Amino acid sequence: MAKTVQVVEDVTVRFAGDSGDGMQLTGSQFTDTTAIVGNDLSTLPDFPAEIRAPAGSLAGVSGFQLHFSSSDIQTPGDSPDILVAMNPAALKVNLKDMKPNATIIVNTNAFDSKNLKLAKYDSNPLEDGSLSGYQVIPVELAKLTSMALDGLSLSPKEKDKCKNFFALGLMYWMFNRPIEITLNWLETKFKKKPEIMEANQRALKAGFYYGESTEIFTTRYDVKPAKLPSGIYRNVMGNEATALGFVAASVKSGLQLFLGSYPITPASEILQELSKYKDHGVVTFQAEDEISGIVSAIGASFSGSLALTTTSGPGLSLKTEAIGLAVMTELPLVVVDVQRGGPSTGLPTKTEQADLFQAFYGRHGEAPVCVVAAKSPADCFIMSLEASRLALKYMTPVILLTDGYLAFGSEPLNIPKFEDLPDVKAELRTDPEEFHPYLRNENLVRPWAVPGTPGLEHRIGGLEKKDVYGGISYEPENHEIMINYRKAKIEKIVNDIPDIVVEGDQSGELLLLSWGSTYGAIREGIRGAARLGYKSSHAHLNYLNPFPKNLKEVLSNFKKVLVPELNLGQLATIIRSTYLLEVLQYNKVQGQPFKVAEIEKKIIDVLGGNNGN
Amino acid sequence: METKTIEGIQELKYTAKDFSSNIDVKWCPGCGDYSILAQVQRTSPDFGEKLENIVWVSGIGCSSRFPYYMSTYGFHGIHGRAAALATGVKLANPKLQVWVATGDGDMLSIGGNHFIHACRKNIDIKILLFNNRIYGLTKGQYSPTSEKGKVTKTTPYGSVDFPFNPLRLAAGSGATFVARSMDRDPKHLQEMISRAAKHKGTAFIEVLQNCPIFNDGAYFQLTEKDTKPDNTITLEHDKPLVFGTNKDKGIKLDGLTPVVFNINEGSNSINDCWVHDEFDENPTREFLLSRFTDMPGLPTPLGILRQHLKPTYDADYHEQVQKVKVEKGHGTYDKLMFAASTWEVK
Numbered sequence: 001m002a003k004t005v006q007v008v009e010d011v012t013v014r015f016a017g018d019s020g021d022g023m024q025l026t027g028s029q030f031t032d033t034t035a036i037v038g039n040d041l042s043t044l045p046d047f048p049a050e051i052r053a054p055a056g057s058l059a060g061v062s063g064f065q066l067h068f069s070s071s072d073i074q075t076p077g078d079s080p081d082i083l084v085a086m087n088p089a090a091l092k093v094n095l096k097d098m099k100p101n102a103t104i105i106v107n108t109n110a111f112d113s114k115n116l117k118l119a120k121y122d123s124n125p126l127e128d129g130s131l132s133g134y135q136v137i138p139v140e141l142a143k144l145t146s147m148a149l150d151g152l153s154l155s156p157k158e159k160d161k162c163k164n165f166f167a168l169g170l171m172y173w174m175f176n177r178p179i180e181i182t183l184n185w186l187e188t189k190f191k192k193k194p195e196i197m198e199a200n201q202r203a204l205k206a207g208f209y210y211g212e213s214t215e216i217f218t219t220r221y222d223v224k225p226a227k228l229p230s231g232i233y234r235n236v237m238g239n240e241a242t243a244l245g246f247v248a249a250s251v252k253s254g255l256q257l258f259l260g261s262y263p264i265t266p267a268s269e270i271l272q273e274l275s276k277y278k279d280h281g282v283v284t285f286q287a288e289d290e291i292s293g294i295v296s297a298i299g300a301s302f303s304g305s306l307a308l309t310t311t312s313g314p315g316l317s318l319k320t321e322a323i324g325l326a327v328m329t330e331l332p333l334v335v336v337d338v339q340r341g342g343p344s345t346g347l348p349t350k351t352e353q354a355d356l357f358q359a360f361y362g363r364h365g366e367a368p369v370c371v372v373a374a375k376s377p378a379d380c381f382i383m384s385l386e387a388s389r390l391a392l393k394y395m396t397p398v399i400l401l402t403d404g405y406l407a408f409g410s411e412p413l414n415i416p417k418f419e420d421l422p423d424v425k426a427e428l429r430t431d432p433e434e435f436h437p438y439l440r441n442e443n444l445v446r447p448w449a450v451p452g453t454p455g456l457e458h459r460i461g462g463l464e465k466k467d468v469y470g471g472i473s474y475e476p477e478n479h480e481i482m483i484n485y486r487k488a489k490i491e492k493i494v495n496d497i498p499d500i501v502v503e504g505d506q507s508g509e510l511l512l513l514s515w516g517s518t519y520g521a522i523r524e525g526i527r528g529a530a531r532l533g534y535k536s537s538h539a540h541l542n543y544l545n546p547f548p549k550n551l552k553e554v555l556s557n558f559k560k561v562l563v564p565e566l567n568l569g570q571l572a573t574i575i576r577s578t579y580l581l582e583v584l585q586y587n588k589v590q591g592q593p594f595k596v597a598e599i600e601k602k603i604i605d606v607l608g609g610n611n612g613n
Numbered sequence: 614m615e616t617k618t619i620e621g622i623q624e625l626k627y628t629a630k631d632f633s634s635n636i637d638v639k640w641c642p643g644c645g646d647y648s649i650l651a652q653v654q655r656t657s658p659d660f661g662e663k664l665e666n667i668v669w670v671s672g673i674g675c676s677s678r679f680p681y682y683m684s685t686y687g688f689h690g691i692h693g694r695a696a697a698l699a700t701g702v703k704l705a706n707p708k709l710q711v712w713v714a715t716g717d718g719d720m721l722s723i724g725g726n727h728f729i730h731a732c733r734k735n736i737d738i739k740i741l742l743f744n745n746r747i748y749g750l751t752k753g754q755y756s757p758t759s760e761k762g763k764v765t766k767t768t769p770y771g772s773v774d775f776p777f778n779p780l781r782l783a784a785g786s787g788a789t790f791v792a793r794s795m796d797r798d799p800k801h802l803q804e805m806i807s808r809a810a811k812h813k814g815t816a817f818i819e820v821l822q823n824c825p826i827f828n829d830g831a832y833f834q835l836t837e838k839d840t841k842p843d844n845t846i847t848l849e850h851d852k853p854l855v856f857g858t859n860k861d862k863g864i865k866l867d868g869l870t871p872v873v874f875n876i877n878e879g880s881n882s883i884n885d886c887w888v889h890d891e892f893d894e895n896p897t898r899e900f901l902l903s904r905f906t907d908m909p910g911l912p913t914p915l916g917i918l919r920q921h922l923k924p925t926y927d928a929d930y931h932e933q934v935q936k937v938k939v940e941k942g943h944g945t946y947d948k949l950m951f952a953a954s955t956w957e958v959k
């Protein structure tokens with residue numbers, strides 16, 4: 001039977017099913033294979049909020065979205081072209097996001113009256129014509145899988161669990177990808193359970209051949225490899241990349257990495273990930289609470305470790321007093337805030353950028369800290385190294401902002417060569433000659449003298465310090481001098497960070513200024529609007545406090561500056577107060593990232609004369 | 614400090630003065646903290662640690678000024694967090710000897726969570742709790758160890774709280790060295806500090822400390838010459854529990870109830886007394902001893918209620934790190950980054 005192959009530039013696929021259906025695994029296997037065949041890609045999982053929602057229910061739907069392309073892409077895609085729905089609930093939850101005329105592959109075996117009822121369908125959508133705007137491909141996934149596994153001595157339940165691999169095999173066929181990578185993975189994964197390995201391998205192959213031999217599939221798609229910069233790549237999720245970045249910083253600096261942390265969504269994976277790296281001498285302390293998480297890290301910093309604490313918004317609130325202590329004692333410390341929807345418990349599993357004010361100002365007293373942010377899952381790696389570099393060099397807390405969207409999203413990381421990593425290093429003082437705990441160098445940085453070093457015994461703490469000598473001082477002038485030093489020290493960092501880069505025209509009508517995870521959607525939105533004739537430029541901030549030296553100049557080169565943020569305008573407010581420049585805001589606080597289309601539309605609105613307010 | 618050379622090895626011999634930072638000590642005149650500082654400085658030379666390897670950590674309160682007066686490394690933290698701070702210092706570098714100076718408000722109120730978890734983990738830190746049963750630095754509010762009914766600035770009609778029993782809390786949380794001493798018994802306090810220094814694991818000493826400004830005489834019944842013998846009992850390993858001005862009061866167990874009896878009366882003898890076992894494997898008697906202060910008629914025990922050895926958190930942690938390093942080999946950047954599947958773009 002002749003099958004046509006259609007070459008397409010980019011595709012967005014979503015796998016959706018019950019949390020027990022293995023959708024995350026299916027998605028990550030598809031991702032690995034897609035990465036290895038050379039596409040650029042970006043992924044986003046969608047976990048149910050409840051850990052164990054009833055099987056088949058709407059609350060229990062788990063999804064995984066993958067956008068892959070033969071060109072450079074930055075987001076997991078606004079709306080999928082293809083949905084694989086393992087049951088009615090998965091169909092119901094995801095249908096609203098699909099492109100018109102999208103392809104939907106459904107597991108018809110799951111569309112029985114019980115599951116339809118659980119998904120709150122009054123009639124079977126496969127039969128009532130409600131899917132007429134889509135290309136529905138019904139496949140008896142469960143039955144076909146069970147047939148493929150005939151003869152294996154597994155229970156019917158165990159066999160049924162393999163149906164995600166059947167679906168994966170089918171998708172591999174559809175997108176012309178090799179199945180060997182997953183076959184090999186199964187081989188290693190289930191080395192000790194040969195029956196399970198065999199069952200999953202068989203299901204995968206059966207799915208692949210099913211596509212080949214049945215008539216319902218007439219078209220295969222081909223997404224050619226992307227032209228990515230040369231190098232060796234691996235796929236990383238944001239939290240994983242953050243963890244890797246800190247281990248790399250530890251290797252680079254030769255310092256022991258110490259993480260004090262308390263589990264919190266969506267930051268826990270960093271703690272989990274770092275707990276694995278004992279071969280790198282990483283010390284992870286799962287503390288009794290958020291406060292102990294940061295305070296133990298401050299203790300470790302005093303002891304000479306590269307010290308880190310990781311958290312999300314509510315935890316950052318609890319750590320606030322201790323950040324002040326690190327400011328006062330001028331010890332190096334990195335605080336990672338994986339932002340989530342707030343305030344209070346808010347939307348723990350959803351993304352937001354509303355902790356920027358807290359990072360900037362959230363302490364009593366004059367307590368400036370360095371603030372940086374990552375723009376993509378892979379960028380979490382570099383910014384972790386940068387945060388470490390700045391903390392050590394300037395003996396200061398550095399807050400690294402990521403968010404839930406970056407934490408679980410994934411994309412390929414072009415692995416930097418060791419010698420190309422940021423220069424993370426520490427100068428530990430050993431010379432007792434002329435040693436004073438608060439004697440500052442040319443960058444206004446005090447020496448790091450750690451316990452165990454003879455002759456440098458000294459006392460530090462949260463009380464105001466005497467300039468140079470470090471003893472307690474209540475003198476009025478001294479307090480002001482020290483406050484100004486601490487501020488000036490943070491400002492000096494400006495000489496140590498790159499200028500902000502404008503992508504597109506260097507001056508003109510409209511500049512979009514962004515920070516954090518909105519980078520990808522904004523970049524793609526700008527491209528999309530440009531294709532329709534609406535030109536704008538883009539500048540993205542990785543360094544927030546201090547801002548890059550040229551920021552004011554860059555902003556003044558444009559008639560309008562638009563600041564899209566997933567908050568009510570926090571960066572916009574800081575820009576206004578810092579530079580006395582008017583900027584336009586574009587805000588969204590729904591726990592969801594910007595869609596490319598939303599940015600595109602906004603640009604067109606603003607350039608069309610409407611300031612968007 | 615003198616330097617002696619014994620068999621070719623240079624040995625440091627410190628004196629108490631070597632442990633003083635020589636800055637003005639600013640506690641109120643007559644404060645019990647002076648004695649605690651003096652006893653620590655007197656015993657420090659015998660810790661067997663180099664000065665640079667000792668770290669004093671504290672939180673906030675009168676007691677927490679302590680690190681400034683020592684010549685060792687010191688960290689005056691924030692309120693309540695001394696145990697967490699000390700945990701970080703020790704876990705990052707287990708070679709250090711880490712001490713905590715804290716008070717009843719700092720450690721048992723705002724810092725209660727860190728305290729119980731440090732004890733639970735048996736992290737190798739030594740905690741001196743200066744218990745004056747009052748908030749001193751904030752000028753006289755009741756504390757979590759103030760007795761029920763206490764009249765203070767925040768309890769003008771008497772407090773309605775039940776107090777914490779620090780030793781019971783420490784023992785219950787898993788501290789492996791639990792002791793009590795007093796500012797007004799320098800010799801005993803020195804002994805307790807020296808013994809704690811040698812202990813591996815969370816060591817806890819409750820020091821009954823007089824605050825002459827806001828809670829003067831809180832312990833006079835226990836510290837003054839004429840009342841002390843009948844109101845305290847000094848615990849010594851392998852010795853019977855005997856106390857009283859005439860050393861004639863014994864304590865025996867009637868089931869699980871401690872009973873005071875006259876050892877010279879009738880057929881009674883000293884052999885009927887409960888014999889203290891500092892190294893008891895079973896914590897039951899430790900709990901009973903810790904509860905003496907809650908039971909009217911029983912003396913306040915001074916000394917080590919119990920000490921026992923179990924693996925410390927820091928030692929176990931670093932042993933695990935070493936084991937993994939041996940199993941997997943030392944981590945390198947390449948190993949880190951190439952552990953996942955990679956692909957090359959030419």
Ligand code: SF4
Binds near residue numbers: 641643644826
């Ligand atoms: S207030 Fe009490 S505890 Fe504090 S220094 Fe004065 S006497 Fe000592």
